[in-house]
Amino acid sequence: MAVLLKPVITEKMTAKGDSLNQYGFIVDKVANKLQIKDAIEELYNVQVISVNTMNYSGKRKMRYSKAGIISGKTKAFKKAIVTLAEGETIDFFSNI
Numbered sequence: 001m002a003v004l005l006k007p008v009i010t011e012k013m014t015a016k017g018d019s020l021n022q023y024g025f026i027v028d029k030v031a032n033k034l035q036i037k038d039a040i041e042e043l044y045n046v047q048v049i050s051v052n053t054m055n056y057s058g059k060r061k062m063r064y065s066k067a068g069i070i071s072g073k074t075k076a077f078k079k080a081i082v083t084l085a086e087g088e089t090i091d092f093f094s095n096i
Contacts, residue, residue: 003031003039007092008079020083023090027053027080036080047085054079 008024016022027036033051040048058076062069084090 003028003035004043009092016081017090021086021088022081022083025080025082027078029055029076029078031078031080033080036082040082044090046088046090048082049085050083052081052083054081 005026005028008026010024013022013024016024025036025040031039033053036051036053037048040046055078056076058073060071060073062071064070
């Protein structure tokens, strides 16, 4: 099971990384905090202090087209905010 699916790279998360040393990840829905902590420490070679998780439910979306009204739902996901030890950083853009 892949615990980490992708990092969250937005303006808000970049600012949190600079000031509070926190980074965001989209994770597997059934992963717990210990599994997330172990995966990040193994992948990025950093020391994790805390992990906060939040579950997002899918939102209903609707659009109008020639065929009529098309309605659907976005996927639900789980997000983890990881706080690293003082002096530790994660560089997502190093291998570009």
